[in-house]
Amino acid sequence: MKYLWEAELRRFVKFIKNMPTANLPFLIFLYILFWLINFSSTLVIGNVESSKSLTAANMLGYVIWFFAMFSISSIAQNMEDERMQGTFEHLHLSSVSIKSIFLVRALIHAIESIVIIVIFILIVGLIHRVVVFTNVYSLLVLLILLPGLYGFAFLLAGLVLMMRSKEAKNWLAILIYVLLVPLLIPERILSPAVREIFSYFPMFQSVMMLRKLNIDKIPLNLMEVDFVKLVITSILFFVIGLLIFDIADKKAKKKGILGMY
Amino acid sequence: MDDKIVLKAENLEKTFGAGKKAVKAVDGVSFAVREKEIFALLGPNGAGKTTTVKMLLNLVSPDKGSIQIFGEDMPKVQKEVMKEIGTLLEGSRNLYWHMTVRENVYYFANLRGKSAREVKDDMEMWAERLRIQDKLEEEVGKLSRGMQQKAAIICALATKPKLLILDELLLGLDIITRFEVEKLVKELKEISTLIISSHDLRFIEKVSDRILIINKGKVVAEGTASELRHKISYAKYRFTLRKNEESRYLEELKSIRGVEISFYEGNIDTDILELTFEKPELIYDVFDIFRKFSVIPVEIDNLGEPFEEIFKSFVEGGENK
Missing domain, CATH: 3.40.50.300 (P-loop containing nucleotide triphosphate hydrolases)
Incomplete structure (x- = not known):
């Protein structure tokens, strides 16, 4: 474990050196997608009292959606890419567990995602004249969400590991996009029952909490139940994700499909 | 080791x-x-x-x-x-x-x-x-x-x-x-x-x-x-022999069980002979016959078998050959 950070940081530095040219188109893509979501939600909800608070609410959902996609990319997608190339088997020949390698990778890539999202928030803030994060406790919510996000990514990585068919994997990817769409919908249009169900998923719960903190200006100490729910579900997702990944890894070894090159 | x-x-x-x-x-x-x-x-x-x-x-x-x-x-x-x-x-x-x-x-x-x-x-x-x-x-x-x-x-x-x-x-x-x-x-x-x-x-x-x-x-x-x-191949040698008379020794060689003449080329005063042995020690019986007929081996080559052949024999079930 001692040199794992050294190894992954070196790999990340190499990766980031090739990134500057790719980041600009990525930021433009992010903004166009956000603009489309924002525009669609205005059409769905209609003329709201404050379009700025709607933009802020959309932006908060978008930030969590972005983090979720980034976590999936740095764990599940990254694992599948390595599996197809043949390097995934070599990672198994390490003196550290495969989970540790991908977790450290995800944490290091989180730095990259934070840099991108901060730049993006500044751009959106300037264009739409909105301040998205007004409450410092938002950072705490994001931090608590992290294990849940990684757990979700490991869960997906486990499912992908057990699949041989490329078609099945494509369908899974589509399903994930669909499942994460509610993050982009302002929860006020959802029924209380649906909202209650969503609150047991850390991604949705964190979006709802961030909106309460930053838009409705409700202090964190008045959201004790929400907070506890977020902590518990986030840890639970993390544990379940790792367990499923472990089971999948063992099954893949049994079937001899760790490498699919 | x-x-x-x-x-x-x-x-x-x-x-x-x-x-x-x-x-x-x-x-x-x-x-x-x-x-x-x-x-x-x-x-x-x-x-x-x-x-x-x-x-x-x-x-x-x-x-x-x-x-x-x-x-x-x-x-x-x-x-x-x-x-x-x-x-x-x-x-x-x-x-x-x-x-x-x-x-x-x-x-x-x-x-x-x-x-x-x-x-x-x-x-x-x-x-x-x-x-x-x-x-x-x-x-x-x-x-x-x-x-x-x-x-x-x-x-x-x-x-x-x-x-x-x-x-x-x-x-x-x-x-x-x-x-x-x-x-x-x-x-x-x-x-x-x-x-x-x-x-x-x-x-x-x-x-x-x-x-x-x-x-x-x-x-x-x-x-x-x-x-x-050793497991797969028989011992195989090529002899270049100097002889004084007709190759009558060949008949006696054929009578040794476990020795096979796989190649023969006869000339006036020399013969070239390739023999395959089921057991390496059978070579002594061959030398006895050479002595008996005053045939002198002037050159002996161990032919063996290329490793490819040995591998092929095992893979094709030749272990019991």
């Missing part, structure tokens, strides 16, 4: 698929590898070599059987044991193509619990040996297939592993590098135990201390190259 066992595999079995589509890839394979020996796995395509290697490294779980490395049960202690093992896998990418050779060596060394500083000197030494020192700062994806293989070999060696598992290490190497690798493998024996697999029979015969031949998932033979030669 030191008899300390480094790796022991017992009764390994592996079946892929189920029902009618089930394929038994490995069927009751057992072997032990001693310290500082070069142990070769040999077999035709689909024989079960790579599955066996992957089971040793816990990349494929065996259905049955057990594996011990350095006296410890696998896969229980895999993470600890992997610090002492260097690997090269056939067919897969052993390295990251977007990283340089140096970055790859440091990366995989780090994952095996070694710092970049610890492996730097060894990496540079092996790079020089394999004449790739000027490629250390180049991205692996931009190198030729042979250079990539060399870089992967350096990656496997740089951590000073006690056990090296090298699957198809000659893949993509040119003739000159093959000879260098051959020399290198023999030298590595001084510092490490090696398990190698290759399709190159000449290479295997030259470098291996012991060879395990696998076919259709089963062990068909095990031993040193010369032991395998």
